[in-house]
């Protein structure tokens with residue numbers, strides 16, 4: 410009996426050590442990698458009691474600092490699921506997501522908070538708070554981070570200038586056009602000075618003129634601020650115009666990755 414208890418303790422200790430060394434090894438192993446390296450990413454969800462559906466399957470992708478990556482594919486191809494897995498809004502079932510040499514799937518809560526601060530996100534539906542005005546919406550992430558009032562005000566001014574909305578600072582979302590709302594959302598996403606901006610169909614609700622303004626803004630954010638951007642869109646001509654890497658998804662898989670010189674199809 411005593412022998413069995415000792416044996417089980419040894420086995421447990423061994424498992425614990427294996428887990429720890431796996432964590433350490435993975436962090437040490439990725440010395441020379443891209444800014445983001447996605448390795449064999451899979452996401453399976455339970456659809457009924459006995460069936461599972463593969464939403465993402467063997468996704469492999471490298472993203473370099475300063476890339477402007479376009480993700481295209483038919484509805485249901487897995488674009489949003491893929492994008493949301495990069496900041497772990499959706500947790501994959503298996504695989505690795507290496508960001509700045511660390512596998513974020515091993516991150517604890519505190520590390521995840523800090524990671525998400527470095528990753529801005531914008532959506533088709535803007536997601537602004539209707540009870541806050543433009544500058545309050547932009548300031549929100551910085552307030553949550555408990556930055557001091559002067560720092561927040563300076564950053565809000567800088568961002569209002571960047572998105573060309575200084576004259577709308579006291580307006581509420583209901584008083585803004587779609588394009589203006591998306592510019593507020595972009596300013597808010599940039600408020601914590603992220604290195605990466607995830608954009609899930611940010612122009613789908615906009616007319617062609619506002620679509621162009623938003624995409625040109627994203628392009629200048631990419632070029633001038635050096636922020637890496639991943640843009641999900643159904644608008645292939647815009648993707649061709651602005652992106653240097655185009656990922657085509659189909660049935661949860663990457664069908665192909667095309668590298669192109671930015672602006673090659675700029676007409």
Ligand SMILES: Nc1ncnc2c1ncn2[C@@H]1O[C@H](COP(=O)(O)OP(=O)(O)OP(=O)(O)O)[C@@H](O)[C@H]1O
Nearest residue numbers: 454456462464482483484485486487488489490491
């Ligand atoms: N939580 C979930 N439960 C069940 N199925 C899901 C869930 N999330 C996503 N799916 C399924 O996964 C697939 C991929 O969905 P996803 O939203 O990533 O597609 P998408 O390429 O972004 O499509 P769209 O262009 O319409 O936005 C779809 O078939 C969707 O129904």
Ligand SMILES: [Mg+2]
Nearest residue numbers: 488489490609
């Ligand atoms: Mg989607």
